[in-house]
Amino acid sequence: MKGSNRNKDHSAEGEGAGKRPKRKCLQWHPLLAKKLLDFSEEEEEEDEEEDIDKVQLLGADGLEQDVAETEDDESPEQRARRPMNAFLLFCKRHRSLVRQEHPRLDNRGATKILADWWAVLDPKEKQKYTDMAKEYKDAFMKANPGYKWCPTTNKPVKSPTPTVNPRKKLWAFPSDSSRDLPSPKKTKTEEMPQLNFGMADPTQMGGLSMLLLAGEHALGTPEISSGTCRPDVSESSELRQKSPLFQFAEISSNTSQLGGAEPVKRCGKSALFQLAEMCLASEGVKMEESKLIKAKEADGGRIKELEKGKEEREIKMEKPDEARLQKEADVEKSAKENGRDSKELRNFEELRMDDIMGIKMEDPKDIKKEELEEDQKCSHFPDFSYSASSKIIISDVPSRKDHLCHPHGIMIIEDPTTLNKPEKLKKKKKKSKMDRHGNDKSTPKKTCKKRQSSESDIESVIYTIEAVAKGDWGIEKLGETPRKKVRTSSSGKGSILDAKPPKKKVKSREKKMSKEKSSDTTKESRPPDFLSISASKNIPGEVPEGIKAEPLTPTEDALPPSLPGQAKPEDSDCHRKIETCGFRKSERSCKGALYKTLVSEGMLTSLRANVDRGKRSSGKGNSSDQEGCWNEESWTFNQIGTSGSKKFKKTKPKEDSLLGSTKLDEEFEKKFNSLPQYSPVTFDRKCVPVPRKKKKTGSMSSEPTKTSKGPFQSQKKNLFHKIVSKYKHKKEKPNVPEKGSGDKWSNKQFFLDAIHPTEAIFSEDKNTTEPAYKVKNAPSIPNTPEPTTMQEPLVGSQKRKARKTKITHLVRTADGRVSPAGGTLDDKPKEQLQRSLPKVTEAGCNDECSHNREAAETRSSTPEMPAVSAFFSLAALAEVAAMENVHRGQRSTPLTHDGQPKEMPQAPVLISCADQ
DNA sequence: AAGAATGAAAC
DNA sequence: GTTTCATTCTT
Numbered sequence A: 001m002k003g004s005n006r007n008k009d010h011s012a013e014g015e016g017a018g019k020r021p022k023r024k025c026l027q028w029h030p031l032l033a034k035k036l037l038d039f040s041e042e043e044e045e046e047d048e049e050e051d052i053d054k055v056q057l058l059g060a061d062g063l064e065q066d067v068a069e070t071e072d073d074e075s076p077e078q079r080a081r082r083p084m085n086a087f088l089l090f091c092k093r094h095r096s097l098v099r100q101e102h103p104r105l106d107n108r109g110a111t112k113i114l115a116d117w118w119a120v121l122d123p124k125e126k127q128k129y130t131d132m133a134k135e136y137k138d139a140f141m142k143a144n145p146g147y148k149w150c151p152t153t154n155k156p157v158k159s160p161t162p163t164v165n166p167r168k169k170l171w172a173f174p175s176d177s178s179r180d181l182p183s184p185k186k187t188k189t190e191e192m193p194q195l196n197f198g199m200a201d202p203t204q205m206g207g208l209s210m211l212l213l214a215g216e217h218a219l220g221t222p223e224i225s226s227g228t229c230r231p232d233v234s235e236s237s238e239l240r241q242k243s244p245l246f247q248f249a250e251i252s253s254n255t256s257q258l259g260g261a262e263p264v265k266r267c268g269k270s271a272l273f274q275l276a277e278m279c280l281a282s283e284g285v286k287m288e289e290s291k292l293i294k295a296k297e298a299d300g301g302r303i304k305e306l307e308k309g310k311e312e313r314e315i316k317m318e319k320p321d322e323a324r325l326q327k328e329a330d331v332e333k334s335a336k337e338n339g340r341d342s343k344e345l346r347n348f349e350e351l352r353m354d355d356i357m358g359i360k361m362e363d364p365k366d367i368k369k370e371e372l373e374e375d376q377k378c379s380h381f382p383d384f385s386y387s388a389s390s391k392i393i394i395s396d397v398p399s400r401k402d403h404l405c406h407p408h409g410i411m412i413i414e415d416p417t418t419l420n421k422p423e424k425l426k427k428k429k430k431k432s433k434m435d436r437h438g439n440d441k442s443t444p445k446k447t448c449k450k451r452q453s454s455e456s457d458i459e460s461v462i463y464t465i466e467a468v469a470k471g472d473w474g475i476e477k478l479g480e481t482p483r484k485k486v487r488t489s490s491s492g493k494g495s496i497l498d499a500k501p502p503k504k505k506v507k508s509r510e511k512k513m514s515k516e517k518s519s520d521t522t523k524e525s526r527p528p529d530f531l532s533i534s535a536s537k538n539i540p541g542e543v544p545e546g547i548k549a550e551p552l553t554p555t556e557d558a559l560p561p562s563l564p565g566q567a568k569p570e571d572s573d574c575h576r577k578i579e580t581c582g583f584r585k586s587e588r589s590c591k592g593a594l595y596k597t598l599v600s601e602g603m604l605t606s607l608r609a610n611v612d613r614g615k616r617s618s619g620k621g622n623s624s625d626q627e628g629c630w631n632e633e634s635w636t637f638n639q640i641g642t643s644g645s646k647k648f649k650k651t652k653p654k655e656d657s658l659l660g661s662t663k664l665d666e667e668f669e670k671k672f673n674s675l676p677q678y679s680p681v682t683f684d685r686k687c688v689p690v691p692r693k694k695k696k697t698g699s700m701s702s703e704p705t706k707t708s709k710g711p712f713q714s715q716k717k718n719l720f721h722k723i724v725s726k727y728k729h730k731k732e733k734p735n736v737p738e739k740g741s742g743d744k745w746s747n748k749q750f751f752l753d754a755i756h757p758t759e760a761i762f763s764e765d766k767n768t769t770e771p772a773y774k775v776k777n778a779p780s781i782p783n784t785p786e787p788t789t790m791q792e793p794l795v796g797s798q799k800r801k802a803r804k805t806k807i808t809h810l811v812r813t814a815d816g817r818v819s820p821a822g823g824t825l826d827d828k829p830k831e832q833l834q835r836s837l838p839k840v841t842e843a844g845c846n847d848e849c850s851h852n853r854e855a856a857e858t859r860s861s862t863p864e865m866p867a868v869s870a871f872f873s874l875a876a877l878a879e880v881a882a883m884e885n886v887h888r889g890q891r892s893t894p895l896t897h898d899g900q901p902k903e904m905p906q907a908p909v910l911i912s913c914a915d916q
Numbered sequence B: 001a002a003g004a005a006t007g008a009a010a011c
Numbered sequence C: 001g002t003t004t005c006a007t008t009c010t011t
Helices: A002-017 A030-060 A061-076 A086-101 A107-120 A121-144 A180-200 A203-220 A224-228 A243-256 A263-281 A291-300 A302-336 A339-354 A364-373 A380-387 A390-400 A406-413 A422-436 A448-475 A483-492 A495-499 A502-519 A524-544 A544-549 A554-558 A564-581 A584-621 A624-629 A632-641 A647-658 A663-674 A679-689 A690-699 A697-716 A722-729 A736-741 A745-764 A769-783 A796-815 A818-836 A842-860 A864-887 A894-915
Strands: none
Touching: A086 A107, A086 A121, A086 A663, A121 A663
């Protein structure tokens, strides 16, 4: 979860760098931002190291493979995004520049400009991006062996699900049964949820993971919640079908005593409860909860069991202390409040649980009631409230009433409304549709899994938020009154948070995890929480099965047996906190911290396992090359983190790079940053030329007329000015390659090469002669291949281009600026040239072409299509004029000079055309 | 949500 | 040959 938040944060930060502040879409809590930043930046390195360590630790088992697979599977929801191609990289790198230069320009326009730049870009420079793209792709593929770009098959999926967006990310590993390569992935995807369970069930982890998972489920399954989302899960006795998490939760709840009531609700709480109890009980704390739970189920005496569980003590050792402290604190509190030590603890835990699980809370009403009852407890709320109102509510509920009630947190899921905002829902749906349908559950609704996953993201976000809030609360605010929180909750609701941030979180988790390990204690309560949460999520998502099966012993998960040291530190931290805070809150915070730490540890372990897997996997299969540069893990994580939604996607990249959580990400970022960034000025110069280049393509000439009609007509509808404005964005695009030779890359390159000289000229454009020369060159090339016939064999992209070009031409003309004129001219000239010089050698062509072109240009007006002819002629004239103007002045200013004159004539032309 | 660009991949 | 989607982000 954190990851997502981070991502957001980063995005925000990143924005600062180049981009403008992002849109509201990603709404992140200010708190989150701060915290996130701290985390991400501070501990990234550590994380990596930790990861490595983990890898080493877990390392060797088959886990890796599983993990890798699992990772792949993970993607289902989140699905790794297909790697960016060279152009996209270029766009990503330069869009900000374009925007700076053309603040008013909308993104489309910016994209066009970028395209122009790209067209103009020196082959060498281009090659850099191409190489980067290739490298990136290779790394990506290593990380995602089975990855499919666009499973067409899936697309059909469209039909199945009415996915709003046709585009979802079907590809990849669609969990769908149909997948081939992905099959493993698929399985994984399906398993994913299960895996998570697996993660959870391990005693300790189980509890925590359960919680986390539960949260996810709740979010994800809201719909399902009522229904049986996962019959499968129902494995354990009572728990219902619901996800394993639920089951666990239930179990725990059972153990917890409360009797009561709804198993489901309890489930979620139970885990928390247990944790709380453990803390409170001081001894109880074991991770064995799962075991205990089982036993408890039969029995009811948790504490006893806990004591029995001493075996696990490691954790206990630490915790007990804290628990004691907490108890004490609680006691004090109790005095004030109603002496609800245990309750408070519980509540606290519950709150957390709620936060995690509850995010989804469904029944605000209930919660509210509870809150009312337990105003005192409200104190808790406030904190949570920050993150999300819904969450807050949940927390409250548990706080009192019963813990029994808590189950809400989990159950809550039903109320998707709170959690799911429309957007989320959409995303989820999309994801669910895309990725998985298949798997899951028969439930008419989307499969629980899918949703869960998607939801999980959201949840994760929420969690992170909450965690952050908590952390603050725990640390600083501990002392402060919680009530404020309530307000906040009401007002602020987590909705914002809920909204989208979570998506990417997953990725970040690892980092967080690692960080936690390293610095859990050190950092304030909040971080731990945050971390823990993230970790918990991470674990479930990432490691799920593999972890369980293997190394992670339940004990480890639950309590960090393996990492006693860490635990201790945490304790110390708690103590410190307590000391610092000194009071209830401090206590609570401490408890929370402990809990978090435990969770985090467990999570960490799981994470480690994952990491190990990743490393191993990377080590195994992957080519050495990539490994060096790109880490598979990172990719995997990223994938995981990234959920289907586009937004996520967007953030992802940034996150990846920014977070650098993943090595891959880091490397990617590095590489990406290392990519050359050209000053807009250069491009601007080029830009002008570019059009010319396009003109060069001249081959367009015939086509433009043809194709142009269609677009034209459409445009006709629009008002002329409208059209103009529209196309203004587009500067002129170089169409050349398309028409002429069919866009083959070779052709393009050839074109570029030819152009290249022009560029130089271009800079010189000012000189009249040169521009003409350039034009000539460009056209010459295209001409050779396709002389007069030019008709458009455009394919796919070519068609697109053709359309664009057509439009572009119009635009150009509309603009009246130099480019337009040139464009039109080009067309003709090309034809003419072609005609005159159908077979010119490239080299020869250039020169000749230039000459021809010139002649052609002058001529151009005459020939050509009848209807078009007029247009062309005008264009030619305009071009000539432009040329002249150019000579006089340079184009930058010239636009006015050249442009106006040209425009005048052209505009009319366009209009006429449109009319036609 | 659509759309602008290019490119790569899967049909 | 065609379609999808990768990024970005405004409208």
